[in-house]
Amino acid sequence: MSRQFYDDFADALRSGDHEAARPYLERPGHAARLAVYCNNVASSAIEALRAAYPVVNALTGARFFSPMAKAFWQSGPPRTRSLTGYGSGFADFVDGYQPARTLPYLADIARLDRAWLEAHLAADASPCRPGQMAQLPPDRIAALNPGLHPSARLLCLAWPVHGIWQRHRSGRSEARRVTLAPKAQGVLVWRPFGDVRSVVLDPGSVRFIASLDEGQSLAEASEDALIQHAGFDPARAFEAALTGGYLSGDALP
Amino acid sequence: MALPDTSPVAGISLKPEHFRSALEARADGLWFEIHPENYVSEGGPRLRWLDAIREVHPLSLHGVAMSLGGPDRPDPHHLANWSRLVDRYEPVLISEHLAWSALGDVWFPDLLPVPMTQTALDIFCRNVDIMQTALGRQILIENPARYVRLEGDGDEADFLAETVRRTGCGLLLDVNNLYLGAQNIGFDVQDWLRRIPADAVGEIHLAGHEADTGLGEHLLIDTHGAPVAKPVWRLFETVIALIGPRPTLIERDTHLPAFGQLMAEREQAARRLASLGTTTVAHV
Incomplete structure (x- = not known):
């Protein structure tokens, strides 16, 4: 044939x-x-x-x-x-x-579902832990460019749908009418250990994490975020990244 | 990885919904079979579950996407995924289908009918050979679920026997496919069984089928969505009486019941196998 x-x-x-x-x-x-x-x-x-x-x-x-x-x-x-x-x-x-x-917000829901799946399937890796940084002098820490955990997916959504998505995802959704208006929303989805997690980010943190993902150092990423978003708090963002486990554990001394 | 030392007797196809139950289940000769296509991620919980299950139960890999009956050579990327899984899980048995499912780089997720001609046989044997060489192991080839006869189709048993002769592969005898193929396109099961090389059969599959919603009993569909039907159990008894017992697997993909129900079906298979003597992995 x-x-x-x-x-x-x-x-x-x-x-x-x-x-x-x-x-x-x-x-x-x-x-x-x-x-x-x-x-x-x-x-x-x-x-x-x-x-x-x-x-x-x-x-x-x-x-x-x-x-x-x-x-x-x-x-x-x-x-x-x-x-x-x-x-x-x-x-x-x-x-x-x-x-x-x-x-019109449905595509953003799909982006969240997709980020969850990609985080779920990503390579297993240990994130950077707070203890690993504790030994280092501050200038050494500032010069590090740890990058993101391999499961991390950063989303810049046009509609603020993370709450709706998360309630459905966790099975806590109830039928009710929600009024939505378009408004940018930054979300990080990642799997530091067993389970996929997600968090809504302030605009400065979005810039900070995007810069880290591009390979910039912690100092460069902080500066970049501060220039664009005066209210950005680098210490808090760094603390959140460490405790949340979304920095890569590789490339640390 | 420490491997369980039990030989596979009667097993169950493994679904993520049953990971915990499978890990905790204990029965002589229990084993689990997976589709490698569902475990090609870089990481994640699914692979971890399988790591844990593999430490207590033998595993087999049963592929659905190599498209060995298609006109193209096996996809190198997919072969590499297979190799990785074979290294990681050290399966006791590995198998694929007499079917095609890809053309160029497009994959059609189903098992499509291969024209059983001399030309198709040459291509099929070439592809089986490529897969066996890439994995460094013998594979078992499953007889297809037949819904139609294609123009120029030769004899299925002869096609399989010739593949075994040329490539040294083994056979996975799917009793449900044999039964519904005989019903759907009309061939003589006893004749089929006499003509395949019995020694080459390394595994048996049992599954449920359902009548087509439109065409009714004239067309039985291999849905893996129901318990094993009575006539299929009877044919299973005929098969093991004729060729001897082989590692036997209960397949279930849709309308997934509680794990206990699959264990009960698996127990029915184990009882029939035991009444016919000790199960051995075929030496082929």
Whole structure:
């Protein structure tokens, strides 16, 4: 059987229209059976997305989520041999998905779900601990550029949805009407030890953490944040980074 | 890693929902099987759970994405992921399917039908060989769940037997697939069993199937979403009476029941295996 068979079969799977594969059947009357394959392929992708974006699914409902996930899959099927981590572009897709245009904050919910998943799957690593810094003189500490823990994901959201997202994520959500207005919100999502954590950041801390992520030293990152946000408190931000465990434990003396 | 010294007799496919129960479960010959595709992350709790479970129970790796029956060579990145998992978990058995699921760099997460022609056989054997060479181990190949016959399809048992002969791979005999394939496309199960090389069978799978919602009993679907059906248990008895006992696994993927229910099904398999003598890993 030629390459054409695989190409035509793949077309049938993508479109869900099994006519393209009918000529390859010994009994053309069995064409309806090809729906088994079409359904399996689409539903595997849809269910993987549902598991990866649980709060998007919870807020929109399964009947809204499924066609949205299917449309995403048709525009970008898995290109690795695993559904673990599939759907990296889903938030941007949601942003442009016409039926979701009345839910402009939904893409930010998807960004939080995605950050949670990436933190969950990231390499295991010990974060920098307060005790490791205690021995060092202050000027040595200021010159360190520890970088972020490998699980850390810094988000700058357009809508302040972290609270809503977190309540759903932890199963503490109750049905109630929430009024939302667009307002920037910085969020850090990371997994210092066993469980994924998240925290809302003030704008200075967002700048501080973004600078550390770019490889700047603690002194440079503090200065940078202070220039842009006069109210920024470097000592408090540093303390929060250490106790929270979102600095990398590597590259320390 | 200290490895358990028990030989696999009757096992269960492992789901994250059952990690704690699996870790705590104790039974002679109990083992667990995973899909390596679900464990390709760099880190995270899932790998840690598997580390812990591996210390008490044997593990097997059962792949669904190598697309050995596809026109392309096995994906080097996916082979590397497999190698990493084989090194980390030292599985007692490893297996893949007579199926395809990838074309170019696009993966279709399902087990798609391979045309059973001479050309396809050549490509399939090449790919099995590449995978075995990359892992430095024999793999078992599972017989497919058949829903349609493709134009030019030859005999499935012959296709599998020839693959074993050419590549030195073993077979994973999925009794549910055998049963529903016979129902769906009509082939003689007894003839199939006579024609596969019995010594090459290194593992048996048991699973539940469901009738297609549209086509009814005319089409049985390998959903892994129900308990093992009575006729499949009977066919299992026929199989082990004919070829002898083999490590046997209960597969369940959807409508996941409580862990205890799967242990009870696994116990049913273990009882049937014991009544036919000691289970041995096939020497192939």
